[in-house]
Amino acid sequence: MTKSFFPQYSPLTNRLTTRVLNALSRRGINSEEQVIKAYPHDLLKTPGFGLVSLREVEAVLFPGQCYTPPLKTRGRPSKTSALSRL
Incomplete structure (x- = not known):
């Protein structure tokens, strides 16, 4: 059994997984x-806290809400976009 670094008597301990709680605790987020x-940008900057963890937090604290991060643009254009410019 894994031990959580999150405070034992927090209202979040029974609602979020240990993995999410530990990631939040490492960031200093305890309530x-x-x-x-911190939602959503600071949460996504937390090491070990990705979209799956964010979805879990959304399900507990923001029911019905779904943050969609912007797509990252690549430095090099694809061949199809280069051909379409001709």
């Missing part, structure tokens, strides 16, 4: 208010 304040 529901801090999670709400």
Whole structure:
């Protein structure tokens, strides 16, 4: 059994997985208010906290809400886009 670094008596401990709680704790986020304040950009900057973790937080704290991060643009254009410019 893994031990959580999150405070035992937090209202989030029974609602989020240990993996998400540990990632939040490493970032210094220990309360529901801090999670709400950090949503979504600061949460996604947290090491070990990706879209799956974000979806879990959304399901618990933001029901019905779904943040969609912007797509990253690549430095080099694809061949099809280069051909379409001709």
